[in-house]
Amino acid sequence: MKIEEIDAIQYRNEKACDVKENVVKDETITLTINGSISRSLSAIEDSLEEFAVGYLFNENMVKSMEDIKKIEIEGPQINAEIDDKLLRTNETVLCSDSAGGWRSKIKEVNPVESDFQVSVKELIARIEELKDNAEIWQATGGTHVAGIVYKDQFVVKEDVSRHVAVDKVIGYGLIHGFDLNHSYVIYSGRMPADMVIKMTRAGVPILASNAAPANSGYNIAKKGNITLVGFLRGQRCNIYNNQNRVIFD
Numbered sequence: 591m592k593i594e595e596i597d598a599i600q601y602r603n604e605k606a607c608d609v610k611e612n613v614v615k616d617e618t619i620t621l622t623i624n625g626s627i628s629r630s631l632s633a634i635e636d637s638l639e640e641f642a643v644g645y646l647f648n649e650n651m652v653k654s655m656e657d658i659k660k661i662e663i664e665g666p667q668i669n670a671e672i673d674d675k676l677l678r679t680n681e682t683v684l685c686s687d688s689a690g691g692w693r694s695k696i697k698e699v700n701p702v703e704s705d706f707q708v709s710v711k712e713l714i715a716r717i718e719e720l721k722d723n724a725e726i727w728q729a730t731g732g733t734h735v736a737g738i739v740y741k742d743q744f745v746v747k748e749d750v751s752r753h754v755a756v757d758k759v760i761g762y763g764l765i766h767g768f769d770l771n772h773s774y775v776i777y778s779g780r781m782p783a784d785m786v787i788k789m790t791r792a793g794v795p796i797l798a799s800n801a802a803p804a805n806s807g808y809n810i811a812k813k814g815n816i817t818l819v820g821f822l823r824g825q826r827c828n829i830y831n832n833q834n835r836v837i838f839d
Contacts, residue, residue, distance in 0.1 A: 592634055593729050614732035616750045621645065621668045633754045634726070634733070635666050637747055637762070641754055642668050644761030648788040652676060655764060696787055701815040704795035706772045708739075709837045710827065713798055716744065716776050717822045724748055724778075736777035738794075740768040752779035753788075760792045770794050781807040781818055790814035796835055798822050803830055 593612050600609040617635045621642060622628040633641070642661050646652045652672055660671040716739060721727075723746040724735040733748040736755035740763060747758035756777055763770055774796035775789065781799055783806035789797050790810070798819035803811070811818050811831045818830040829836045 592636060592726055612730045614726055614730045614750060617666045619666045619668065621670065623651070623670050623672060624674065625669070631751065631754070633751055634749050636749075637758045638663050638666075638668055640747070640758045640761035640765060642670050642761065643764050644757035644759070644792075646670065646672065647764060647792050648757055648760060650791050696783060696810070699787070699790055699810060699813040701813070702771070702790055702793055702795050703815065704771045704793075704835075706774070706795050707835050707837050708774060708796060709839055711839065713776070713819055713822060713827060713836070714825060717798070717800055719744065720746060720776055720778070727778075734778050736775060738763045738768065738773055738775050740770075740773040743768070752777065752785070756785065756788060760788065760794070764792075774798060776822075780804060781811075781820060783807050783810045786810040786814065786816055786818070789816045795832075798827075 592615050594615045595610050596613055598609050598611045599606055616632045618630050619633045619635065620628060620630045639661055643658065646658060652658055657673050657676055662669045720735055720737050726748045727733045727735055733750055734752035734755045735746060735748050736759045737744055737746040738759040745759055745762050747755050749755040749758065756775060759775060763773060770793045773794055775794050776798040778800055780801045781797060782804040786797060786807040787810055796817045796819065800822050801820065803818050803820050808830055815832060817832045817835040819836065820828045820830065
C-alpha cells in the first residue's frame, strides 16, 4: 500500500476534532552502482527499475541502454551495474544533494535537436489529465506528479520527490522504446537547472509544468535548446525558449 491512515487533530472554523488522515507511505530507497557507490533517498517503493534507468541517464552516468549491464531490485534496495569506464569518468563530478541522492555538477550542456511540436490545446488538456491520474496526490496531497507523452501514450508516475517522479517517467520511456526526441515531460514542480538538465541528457525537447521556471533553468534551456512551458493552469501558459515547438491553433 502506498497510502497509510494516521491520527490527527483537525482545527477548522474555531473547532478542533479528532480525524483520520491519509498520508503517502515513503521508504528509504538505496541505489548502489557497481557495488562501490551507494546513496539513499526518500521515495515511494514503486517503479524502481524505471527510477534507476531514468536516474542513470539523467545524472549523466550512461548514454544508452546498452551501457546498463544489470539492474536488480530487492525490496527498497536497487543494485545497478554499468560499464566501469563510465563509472570512473563520472564519479569525480558527483556531489551529494540535500535529499541524500546525487546531482552531477553541470559541466556541459548538449543541445537537443528536435523538430517535435505540440499544440497548446493538448498541453492544457494534459495538465488536467495529469491531475486526474494523480491518485496518491488526490488522496494525500503529498506527492509530485510527472507524465511522459509519446504519440498516443501518456504514462504518469508519482513520488514524494519531484526528481524521482521525473526519473521514473523518463526511465519508463527508455525501457519501453519511446523516441524521447519526439516526446515531452509534463509535471508538477518548479523548473530550475537541475530539472531542466535532465531533459537535455535524455533528449526530451519540451518540459511543461504548472509552476514557474527559475533563471537557472531558463539559462540551461537556452543552452540545451529545451522549450519550457510554465504556469500551465486553466486556459493559460507561458512558453520560454524555442517557442516554435508549441503550436497555437
